[in-house]
Amino acid sequence: MPDTIRVRFAPSPTGLFHVGGARSALYNWAIARQQQGKFVLRIEDTDEARNKPEWVDGILNALSAIHINASDPAFEGPYFQSRNTVGQREAALKLFAEGKAYYCDCTREELVKRTGSQHLGYDGFCRDRGLEFQEGRALRFRTPDEGMTVVDDVVRGATEFPNNAIEDFVIARGNGSPVFVLANAADDIREGITHVIRGEEHLSNTPKQQLLWEAFGAELPVWAHLPVIVNEKRQKLSKRRDKVALEDYLAEGYLPDALVNYLMLLGWGPGDDVEIRPYEELEKLFRLEDVNKSSAFFDVKKLTAFNGEYIRALPVEDFVQACRRWLEAPYAPWAPEAYDDGVFRAVAELAQTRIALLSEITQYVDFLFLDAPTWDEASWNKAMKPGAAEVLKFTRARWADSEWTAEALRVGLEAAAAEHGLKLGKAQAPVRVAVTGRTVGLPLFESVQVLGRERTLARIDTAAARLQPA
Structure with a gap:
């Protein structure tokens, strides 16, 4: 393993920045800076139907908002997964050349006919047919028939996956393009990643990725799967049901420092009773080994309380500047010419002790600027x-x-x-x-x-x- 720790954060540019992703990014950032390593940002942009360039800007802006800055020496990238397709294809062909992968022309209908089930995985029919590449033939990885693949996870401990339960999975499509599981492993190895720190939902994919790392002869990374984040009903946070976008919280008037502090404590704590503390302290105290296995409750009321503490701790001038967005169009309910900065400054210190969200400022001072x-x-x-x-x-x-x-x-x-x-x-x-x-x-x-x-x-x-x- 390289002497320098190299972590990676690999979001897809398909939407707003999820608070779960922000938590993962912060944990990776803490490890990289704490160990004088590198935080590699890789944009996994191979889903052409859903990717949009503006979402890439959104990722960079969101990271900057939580103080993960591209100008920091620990930051590397962004790299784009779509720009390494040649390397990923070469990796797939290498596995084929070494007999670790094989081509398959089975259709779903044929598989169902052979197995008599819609739900069984691939049955290995093409393993020994000796097929060569041809348009329409997928490339499958040959998984071991016996034994266990053991994922040694810093957070979750050793997790065993029976090899006979892992089907010969596809690593390249019928047109030769690599699928995600291969692209992910090939890029991680190419970029020298030493630690893979990500959400628990990726744990089920890890045995396949570990088998690929081993097949490539690469030293395995340190795996760390973070606890799932849940709402008050203990359901996994969902963008269809819950407010999950970091941008939405910022737009509502949560301070970046408060969000960072709260997100760092979602699944981890420094072991004392102090919760409100600057990121620099949290970074020094953070240990992957102390991350909890249990799900982490995203308590909006607690986050709001954190935010109120951070607002009250601001120097008055910083508070005035932080409120600017809500004192001007389109957020302010008064005419632009009605606003008087001197009048606001006269009551700013009084308002600062009373609000928990910056967006609340308008309802406290609107009477001063409305007719x-x-x-x-x-x-x-x-x-x-x-x-x-x-x-x-x-x-x-x-x-x-x-x-x-x-x-x-x-x-x-x-x-x-x-x-x-x-x-x-x-x-x-x-x-x-x-x-x-x-x-x-x-x-x-x-x-x-x-x-x-x-x-x-x-x-x-x-x-x-x-x-x-x-």
């Missing part, structure tokens, strides 16, 4: 109880001549509460909804101070008028 608040009906009905109109009018009268500071505004509302025999929280509710449109938001008095006297009083007047009997 009128968007009254949430549930909030209105909850806050505008009998007596609310009187509280609004009294508060308006006190605030009309008040010093316009948060503390002075509080004193004015406390007077309104006392006048009407209410606790401050009860008196605040109608005022908050009148001014911001919601029962929950930023601290009221600081919000009103930033909004300004004229706009605040106008909104109180509008709300009070709405409460008047028709």
Whole structure:
């Protein structure tokens, strides 16, 4: 085995970047950097019907988002599987020349007729017929008839596969093009891969790949199959049923650092009670031997809690910059010219302590940039109880001549509460909804101070008028 550890991440460019793939990439990246090795990115793009060039860009962008950067010395590639078809064909022909593979012209119908079953694997009919290549004849690998193929896996231990249960599988199609199992093994060997770290779903293919490695006379890689990721019903994450695309989480306002931290802990932990920690620490602590065999629950609530911690830990200026996407078109519900960066900065630190997703920022600050608040009906009905109109009018009268500071505004509302025999929280509710449109938001008095006297009083007047009997 080479002195330098070489891991590989081999996605197919057929869609958005799955969080399971992101977890696998991070584990490979951690091993490569930890051991001063190489992280080889190989794009497995042989499925011409489904591959799209934009998905390749999506893979590179997604990796960059989770801090796996092509500029890092540990990064190598991307290589493209489709560009090594000549080497893969040569590998297949080498196996044929050495008697380790044979051509087969059996049809599915013929196999069913011979075996009497639709479900049995290939019966080895063409093994000793001595067929040569001809268009339409597949090339099959000759598997051992006896014994076991033992996959020694770092995570799962030694797994035995009876050789008599592994059919003579196809390694090249009738037109000579290599199939995935051969292309995968041939590329791994060509690229000097020493560690294959990937999802558990690939374990069933591993005995075939191991037999190919052995047939090529190559030293076996270290196998490590990571636990499957499941949803709250303990079902494997599915793009048809679950939110699984890394891009979707980023678009919703999850910070890359929070995603990296959470994904690293899906199936592995450093053995202490500390969960929130920077990637640099996680990388140093990571050990393949400590990865759990059991399925890993993708807990969105826990991820969101992680994200809230990371948001609160940002320097305020970094928080302001992180929010930019949601403060501008098309995400912002206000006209572009209505946005005032100075106004946002005045409340940014208050908002930072309250949101768990960056996308939530608009609902906390929209009242500052809209001509009128968007009254949430549930909030209105909850806050505008009998007596609310009187509280609004009294508060308006006190605030009309008040010093316009948060503390002075509080004193004015406390007077309104006392006048009407209410606790401050009860008196605040109608005022908050009148001014911001919601029962929950930023601290009221600081919000009103930033909004300004004229706009605040106008909104109180509008709300009070709405409460008047028709």
